[in-house]
Amino acid sequence: MxxxxxxxxxxxxxxxxxxDWKSILKKCDDFSGPxxxxxxxxxxxxxxxxxxxxxxxxxxxxxxxxxxxxxxxxxxxxxxxxxxxxxxxxxxxxxxxxxxxxxxxxxxxxxxxxxxxxxxxxxxxxxxxxxxxxxxxxxxxxxxxxxxxxxxxxxxxxxRYIIPINVQDGTGTIGLTLFDREAKRLLDISAYELKKIYEAAGDSHALFPVQLNVLKNRKFAFLVDITKYNVNNYNNIYTILKLTEDVSIVSELESKLELMSIESVSLNQVPLESDDVVQSVQKDVISQTDESFTPSTVNKSTATTPGKISTDLKRNLQDIYDVNSGDDLSSTKAKRKSIGDETPLLIPKVEK
Missing domain, CATH: 2.40.50.140 (Nucleic acid-binding proteins)
Incomplete structure (x- = not known):
């Protein structure tokens, strides 16, 4: 050695x-290793x-x-x-x-x-x-x-066959990989057995095996694995680590998704003066048709029209800052030197 x-x-x-030439080799008849x-x-x-x-x-x-x-x-x-x-x-x-x-x-x-x-x-x-x-x-x-x-x-x-599936929610569709162990738990049949049945059926007008009908109208929450390979190679097929039909988990994810959707639309459009204004604008910017959410700019009240929002935004900025001239805030003009009290410094006010 x-x-x-x-x-x-x-x-x-x-x-x-x-x-070497002195080495002796013997056949092993009961080897248990690989x-x-x-x-x-x-x-x-x-x-x-x-x-x-x-x-x-x-x-x-x-x-x-x-x-x-x-x-x-x-x-x-x-x-x-x-x-x-x-x-x-x-x-x-x-x-x-x-x-x-x-x-x-x-x-x-x-x-x-x-x-x-x-x-x-x-x-x-x-x-x-x-x-x-x-x-x-x-x-x-x-x-x-x-x-x-x-x-x-x-x-x-x-x-160890796998089942590629497409999952859809309000934001879009994503491709996931379902392993045989999870497929058997959901379908009560392994992916390998399912493939054999589909092959035995030969030419058929069916788009997919009837055994998959048990997945219709069911909602699942998925925990997926996003690897460096997915990110670096723009690979949008993710491996499923866990999945569940727990109603509380699915409902919580749906509520978070709806809240994120509302906030993303209204965040930069509303002067945050009061909770009443925020709630009112959220109702205006989101209009629901059937089961889809569509951004809308319909003016349903004078309190939330674009002109009113713009005016309120300017007034709020004037309330927060003591500004006598716009020249001091310009990024293209040189700032004038203060002489005495003629040009006061910009003093922020804290709103309570």
């Missing part, structure tokens, strides 16, 4: 085992370059796009294929595969054009930074690739 001295480890361990020993890394940590840089790691995902095999270089080991993997959270990761494995993947895709879901495992890949974004690439013959192989990791991955 010797220490890793070159600063780069294939497995992440700091020691390596060296075999067969392949995968060390999967989260896609976001790769993209944001927070993953390990001094060791290889593994990735698993579904192929969502692939480019043709590039063979322009006269050296076969430098021929490559570029593809995009998507994980369970719908995060996309760019992957570059070189050499014989690039040919292997290209051949598989040509021979299996009807396979809709191609899940691959890339073992022993390296971080590759391109244009400030983290990607992965294979490393000569060190990297191992499993394409839709009958191994535990790929079989389990295929069962």
């Amino acid at each position: 010797a220490a890793v001295l070159n600063g780069f480890s294939y497995t992440g361990h700091k020691q390596t085992i060296t075999l 067969v392949n020993g995968f060390m999967f890394i989260d896609f976001n940590s790769i993209i944001e370059q927070t993953c390990p840089r001094d060791t290889f790691f593994d990735v698993i995902g579904q192929i969502v796009s692939v480019r043709p095999l590039e063979t322009s270089n006269h050296v076969a080991s430098k021929h490559y294929i570029k593809l995009t993997l998507s994980n369970i959270e719908s995060v996309h990761l760019k992957v570059t595969i070189f050499g014989t494995q690039a040919y292997q993947l290209s051949q598989y895709l040509k021979e299996n054009p009807t396979v809709n879901c191609v899940v691959i495992v890339m073992q022993f890949v390296k971080l590759n930074i391109w244009d400030g974004v983290g990607q992965v690439k294979s490393h000569f013959e060190v990297t191992k690739m499993f394409i839709n192989s009958d191994i535990v990791e790929i079989n389990e991955y295929k069962k």
Whole structure:
């Protein structure tokens, strides 16, 4: 056993085992550990370059796009294929595969054009930074690739289907990702089973499985995860962490949303003289038609007309500040020097 001295480890361990001609190997028939020993890394940590840089790691995902095999270089080991993997959270990761494995993947895709879901495992890949974004690439013959192989990791991955849903409120619509565990709790059927039923139905005029009808006319409160990847890449698909139908929670969120909507419209339009004026203007600026809120400037009372508001605003400013001339407040004119009591200083008044 010797220490890793070159600063780069294939497995992440700091020691390596060296075999010589005296070493004896025996087959183990009752090994209980993992067969392949995968060390999967989260896609976001790769993209944001927070993953390990001094060791290889593994990735698993579904192929969502692939480019043709590039063979322009006269050296076969430098021929490559570029593809995009998507994980369970719908995060996309760019992957570059070189050499014989690039040919292997290209051949598989040509021979299996009807396979809709191609899940691959890339073992022993390296971080590759391109244009400030983290990607992965294979490393000569060190990297191992499993394409839709009958191994535990790929079989389990295929069962973890997700349901993309659109959620709408008064402010707009957002896309969310519902995991299988939550789908089963809501629908009393897993997303994997739902997919099988939908595939078995074949061509149908239905837009969606009838099992989804149980979601009609129901309101949910969602706790979502907004990652750096969402912000930096303008990705508007967010993962659901929790959801609930609790009436008190949903009602509280709706009341806050309505209050925020009213305040955002009326904040810069009303002189805050009294509660009566604020309440009156709030009723004027918001007109409700059916189930939507529409900003309106209808003058329903002389106390809240634009002319009245403007006059009141000027009067309020004059009450707060002692101003004899507008020249002292100009940003383009030089301020005149005070001579005696002719030009008094600007003295703020505190309103009670």
